[in-house]
Amino acid sequence: MINFGYNINKSSRIDLDKDLNIAKKIVKIEPSFRTCIGCGCCTSTCSANNFTVFNLRKIQLQINRGELQSIRKEVEKCMLCGKCQMICPRGINTRNIILAIFKVID
Amino acid sequence: MIVDGKRKIWKDYQKEIPDDHYFYVRSCIRQNFFPASEVMFLKIMRDELACDIYENEYHTTCSGIGYHCDVVPMETTMTVIARQFALMTEAGYKNYAASCITSFGLYSEVIETWRHFPDLLKKIRKNLKEATGREFEIPEYLSHASDIIYKVRHDIAAKGKYRLINRFTGRPLKVVEHVGCHYSKMFPHKGIGGAEYPYVLAGMIEAWGGEVVDYPERRHCCGFGFRQYFIKANRGYSIANTHKKFESMEPFKPDMIITNCPGCPYFLDRWQYAIAEMEGKTYGEDGHGIPVFTYEEVASIVLGYNPWDMGLQVHQVAVEPLLNKIGISYNPEEKYKGFNNEDMGHPEKPVNLKTY
Amino acid sequence: MIKRVAVIGGGIAGMEAAGLLASRGYDVLLVEKEQDLGGNVAKWDRLFPSKTPASDIVNKIKLGLSPSIKVLTNRTVTRMIRNNDNFALLLSDETLEKVDAILVTTGFQVFDALRKEEYGYGIYDNVITSVDLERMFASKKVLCKNGKEPKCVAFIHCVGSRDEKVNNHYCSRVCCITAVKQAIEMKELYPTADVYCFYMDLRMFGRYYEDFYHDAQAKYSVSFVRGRLSEAGETHDNKIVLKAEDTLIGKPLKVTVDMLVLMTGMESPDTTENLSACLELEQGNDRFITPADPYIHNNCTHRRGIFVAGACTAPKNIPETLADARSAVVAIEDYLFTYTD
Numbered sequence: 001m002i003n004f005g006y007n008i009n010k011s012s013r014i015d016l017d018k019d020l021n022i023a024k025k026i027v028k029i030e031p032s033f034r035t036c037i038g039c040g041c042c043t044s045t046c047s048a049n050n051f052t053v054f055n056l057r058k059i060q061l062q063i064n065r066g067e068l069q070s071i072r073k074e075v076e077k078c079m080l081c082g083k084c085q086m087i088c089p090r091g092i093n094t095r096n097i098i099l100a101i102f103k104v105i106d
Numbered sequence: 107m108i109v110d111g112k113r114k115i116w117k118d119y120q121k122e123i124p125d126d127h128y129f130y131v132r133s134c135i136r137q138n139f140f141p142a143s144e145v146m147f148l149k150i151m152r153d154e155l156a157c158d159i160y161e162n163e164y165h166t167t168c169s170g171i172g173y174h175c176d177v178v179p180m181e182t183t184m185t186v187i188a189r190q191f192a193l194m195t196e197a198g199y200k201n202y203a204a205s206c207i208t209s210f211g212l213y214s215e216v217i218e219t220w221r222h223f224p225d226l227l228k229k230i231r232k233n234l235k236e237a238t239g240r241e242f243e244i245p246e247y248l249s250h251a252s253d254i255i256y257k258v259r260h261d262i263a264a265k266g267k268y269r270l271i272n273r274f275t276g277r278p279l280k281v282v283e284h285v286g287c288h289y290s291k292m293f294p295h296k297g298i299g300g301a302e303y304p305y306v307l308a309g310m311i312e313a314w315g316g317e318v319v320d321y322p323e324r325r326h327c328c329g330f331g332f333r334q335y336f337i338k339a340n341r342g343y344s345i346a347n348t349h350k351k352f353e354s355m356e357p358f359k360p361d362m363i364i365t366n367c368p369g370c371p372y373f374l375d376r377w378q379y380a381i382a383e384m385e386g387k388t389y390g391e392d393g394h395g396i397p398v399f400t401y402e403e404v405a406s407i408v409l410g411y412n413p414w415d416m417g418l419q420v421h422q423v424a425v426e427p428l429l430n431k432i433g434i435s436y437n438p439e440e441k442y443k444g445f446n447n448e449d450m451g452h453p454e455k456p457v458n459l460k461t462y
Numbered sequence: 463m464i465k466r467v468a469v470i471g472g473g474i475a476g477m478e479a480a481g482l483l484a485s486r487g488y489d490v491l492l493v494e495k496e497q498d499l500g501g502n503v504a505k506w507d508r509l510f511p512s513k514t515p516a517s518d519i520v521n522k523i524k525l526g527l528s529p530s531i532k533v534l535t536n537r538t539v540t541r542m543i544r545n546n547d548n549f550a551l552l553l554s555d556e557t558l559e560k561v562d563a564i565l566v567t568t569g570f571q572v573f574d575a576l577r578k579e580e581y582g583y584g585i586y587d588n589v590i591t592s593v594d595l596e597r598m599f600a601s602k603k604v605l606c607k608n609g610k611e612p613k614c615v616a617f618i619h620c621v622g623s624r625d626e627k628v629n630n631h632y633c634s635r636v637c638c639i640t641a642v643k644q645a646i647e648m649k650e651l652y653p654t655a656d657v658y659c660f661y662m663d664l665r666m667f668g669r670y671y672e673d674f675y676h677d678a679q680a681k682y683s684v685s686f687v688r689g690r691l692s693e694a695g696e697t698h699d700n701k702i703v704l705k706a707e708d709t710l711i712g713k714p715l716k717v718t719v720d721m722l723v724l725m726t727g728m729e730s731p732d733t734t735e736n737l738s739a740c741l742e743l744e745q746g747n748d749r750f751i752t753p754a755d756p757y758i759h760n761n762c763t764h765r766r767g768i769f770v771a772g773a774c775t776a777p778k779n780i781p782e783t784l785a786d787a788r789s790a791v792v793a794i795e796d797y798l799f800t801y802t803d
Contacts, residue, residue, distance in 0.1 A: 002383040002457075005338060009346035014708055016658070016717035027683055035679040037664075038688065038710050061710055064685060090676070107696060111584035114576065302579040302693075322695030322703035357698040 014065045022104055023064045029100040032092040036060055042084035042094060048077045056084055056094060063101065075101050107320050112303050119290075119300035123257045124247050127158045129199035131190060133206035134167045136400075139372040142417035143402040144205050147251055150405055154265060155258055159203070162193045170208040174332040184226070185233045187216050192240035202245035203254060207367035210250040211288025214296050217244055248296075250289060252366035252401050256298055256306045259313035267410030270316030272361070273433040278317035279361040282396070283307035284351075284374060286367025287327055307364050310401055314408050323354035329377060330369035348377040352389045352396075362428050363398040374398045379422045382459035393460035395423030407434065414440050424461045438462070464489045465798045468551055468561040470539055470737070473501020474523055474780065475772025476567035478787040481526030483565075486795060490531045491559055493551075495538045495733065499524065501569050507599040509780065510636075510643040511674040519780065538733065542740050547767055563767050563794050566751065567787065568737060570728035570773040573622025573630070580693040581621065581724055588612075588702055589694060589722045591621075592637070595644055604651055607700060612655060612720035615648050616704055617641040618691045619661040623727035632748050634727030634777045638665045641725045642678045649682040657684045658717065660691055660706055668779060689715065694722060728777040741768055750776050761790040769794055 026033050040057050048054040054077040063071060075098055084094045128151075132144050151157040169186045172178035194202055204210040220227040234240055255262070263269075270279040285304040290297025299305025302325070308318045329348035334340045351374070365371040378395035382388050390396045398421065399407075406416045413434065418425045419441045429436055441462075444450045455461055465488055469480045472494030480492045498504065506516035527533070534553065541552035542564075551559045575583035575591050582589045587607035590598075598604045606612050619641055623634040638661065645657045659678075664686070666672045678684040689706040697703060702722045708715045730749040738745050742765050744752040751774050754762040761769050771790035772783045 001386065004341075004380060004384065006341040006345070008349050008381065008384065009342040011346070011350070012713060014711065014713050014715040016656075016715060020656075031680050031683075034683050034685070035676060058711070061708075065708060065711060065715070067711070067713075108585050108587060111576075114584065115579055300579065303585070320696060322697060324695060325693065354695075354703075 014067060016065065018066050020064070020066045022068060023066070025104045026063065026097065026100045029103065030093055030096045032090070033060060033097055033100070034064070035090045035092055037090060039089060041087045041089065042092075045083045045087045047081050047083060048079055052077050054078065056098075059101075060097065068105075071101065072105050075105075112305075115303055116299045116305040119295060119298065119305070121253065121296065121298050122247060123249050123253045124201045125157075125257070127199060128160065128201045128203040128249070128254070129194040129197060129245075130159050130161050130203045130251070131165050131168075131205060131209065132161075133204075133209065133368045134171065135372075136205060136368045139368065139420075140400050140403065140417060141420060142406075142415065143400040146402040146406045146411065146416050147205070147255070150262070150402070150409065151254070151258075154409065155261060160197055160199060162197060165190055165193055168204075168206070168209040168212055170206070170212045171332065173212065174208065175336060176333075181230070181233070183212065184216050184219075184230045185237065187213060188230050188234040188242050189238060189240060191244060192234060192238070192242035194245060195241070195243045200243070200246040201249065202247070203249050203251050205251050205368075207250060207286030208288045208369075210248070211286075211292055213245075213248055214293050217248065218293065220244070250306075250366065252289075252306050253298060255401055255405055256309050259310045262405050262408055263313045263315075266314065266408040268408055268432050268434060270311065270314045270362075270404075270408070270432065272431045274431065278315055279428075279431065280319050280358060281311045281316040282319045282321065282324075282355050282358075282360045282363040283311060284324075284328060284363060284365045284367075284370050286365070286370055289366065307366055307401060310404065311364065314404070319355065319358045319360050321355040321358050323351045326351050326354075328365075328367070328370035328373045330373045335373070344373070345377050345380055348373055349381055352378070352381070355396075356389050360396055361431060362404075363396055364401055364404050365398065366401050371398045371400050375422045379456055379459050383456055386458050388459055390423070391427060393458070394427055395459055397421065397423050397425045397428045399425075407432065410434075412436065412440075414443070423459070426462045465562040466491065466560065467563045467565060467794060467798075468493065468539075468549070468559060469565045469567055471501070471567035471569055471772075471774070472496075472499040472533070472535065473567060473569045473772065474503050474520065475569065475774075475783050475787040475790075476501075476565070477523045477527060478784050479565055479567060479771055479791050480531050481523065481528065482788060482791040483794065484528045484531050485526070486791070488798075491561060492527075492531055492533045493537055493539060493553065494533070494535045497535055499527075499533065499535065502572065503780065505593065505596065507596045508643070508647070510639045511668070511670045513643070513647075523784075539737060539740060542742075544767075549767065563769065563798055564741065565769045565771060565790055565794060566737070566741065566743070566763075566774055567770075567772045567790075568731055568734060568751075568774045569783075570777065571731040573628070573634075573726040573729050575621060575724045575726050577628050578621055578625075578724070581618070581691060581722070582694045582696065582702070583724055586694065586696045586702055586722075587700055588720060589724065591724045591726045592617075592640055592644060593726065595723050599644075599647060604648070606720050610720075611652055612648075613652075614656045614658075614717075614719045615645075615721045615723065616658040616660060616702075616717065616719045617645055617723045617725060619659065619725050620690065621724040621726050622729065624662065630727065630729065630748070632777070633665060635665060635667070636777065636779050637725040637727055638663075639668065639671045639674065639779075641723075642666075642671075642675050642684075644723065645684045646674070646678050646682050649678075649684060657682070658719070659684060659686045660689055660704075661686060662688070662690055668781075687715065728773060730774070734774070741765065743768065743770075748776075750774065759793075761786065761793040767797065769797075
């Protein structure tokens, strides 16, 4: 193979045609996983987010879109305090979601 | 695909294309990339169809490449274009034909801008007068050369010796058409068939017996993108776009690609070599690439010209598999013979991309 | 002397108003341009958010039409001549009808999806509109062109609405909830199918709409992606490839679906221009008819004796349309009571 001094850039797009089984498994464990409306209350009240880059809204969205690269490392930042669960206007069982993510990803 | 649905859309985008009497301007880069395409256009129009196509050796670049690379300001570009129009006016022509898609797009853009800003037009007239002493009229009709070949496509088919049909199977060849971005994406109504589903090349394919391939990334850029290619650090974006198109068209197993832009055939052709040598991937049959042509080359193939007289030997992707499918006779010995039978030398063979 | 009212447009608004006017003793003329009464609702299968068959509602309203009403189908109004407080209407069959008041209930037309060329409607076999899908639901046959069951379906909100490119700046309001309804119905038919809704904003304004949306997510696992479809293409095996951005993640997105459903919005009918010219009505920049004022005299027009109701003044859902029709009856009655001929 020849090195011309550049590569074919990899696409950055989300590909929903790939396997989205991780998300489907989490939905089975915790059906409220799909009911997020993207309001961001969880993130704004999150103890972890205020000091590290941790965004539960984004994590659930990334898993639902099959963007799993950094998820394992991200969810470890959660301290399971449950503040997000208190504030969520859709009543999403966020703690169970964090636990479900661990179960399914490992 | 529902062809009737496309025809309905094509009907909405009609364009007036004069029959004859054109002032013709060449592209800056096509003569290097696909050296005989412009010559073949003139030959077909003049010798086969007895049309009056006038060329003037004093015309220059339209400055489009510089304009799109952000190094030539708009007013300079406009004055350069005004000078081209002055040459047309002086020669007594009103129909302007551009060989280059980017020029065509730029001429359309400039004329449209002048229509909205008459003071700017006045200023450009003054610039040109002061710089060169010339005066100009805006062309009555602006056509891209592919518009003109589109208009005479049935005449070419009638005179043709070959059709875009696989002689082994009797089936129409599957042809990917790629229309240059600057043809109609800026002004859909200035292109035949509009911008979403342009008909300019599809009409030629149909008239010459082929079958149009509509693949998901059909509308996507060829990957040239000017700065994306010219600056080496950006070149990975350029080839990634081309790669995306090939990955998308691959399942359709196209026999050939037809284009109407200077850059597109070049990048669709040469990047197949680069992809093959970088990643080992080829898109044609048996390790070959998919042959890429300009519309003038395809018209010349249909009319039965000698493939080596129209410059097909400078293509990176070997054209022989396609010539064999159509049943065109050619002499492999003559492939690299220049004028007076002098040997032009043979190119080095790629490792992964199969050539003849 | 019995007063005579012409109702122009025989959809649910026109029928509801005609029935109520007749039962209040007026002589009613109902003009409909198509062969049958019922308008757009009659072409629908089931209604949001209760999944009630549309035919139930249309038939109930039809029951209110007394035999005394003169129903003229396949006809339009071509000219209006005003003589003080009386009107003479010339119809397309050259007949002349004299009336004391006119109610316009010409409703809406569905956006023609062919105009969004980049979405491939009419070009790709498996691109359909919400109207086509209702027809499929009604016939109990929701299949791809090749006769197979769809395994992946996408719904595109805002087709022909909130779109400068097609000169429709407004929201058609009911498409969001219709998409939720149709996505649920799709999942009821094919529980293992992946169903996506591509939305810009979800406008769940009506009673139980939000619950319906919640059900779509929680019970039916419909995926909602915030982002507008930019273009659709067709693969070699007739699937549809979609390009959009997931605007909440901030990345472009690709998905290949077996069936693409375009949620076509509401437009003022093409015939509104002629009708407005002949009745001297005003149209807004959205081409819907402008009432005298949007709050109190919302059933009156700028012309004395001419009234409006239903979706001809703006996109409305069924309860709003019917309430508007009933309030127009009150406005007409008030008007006819106060003037003497």
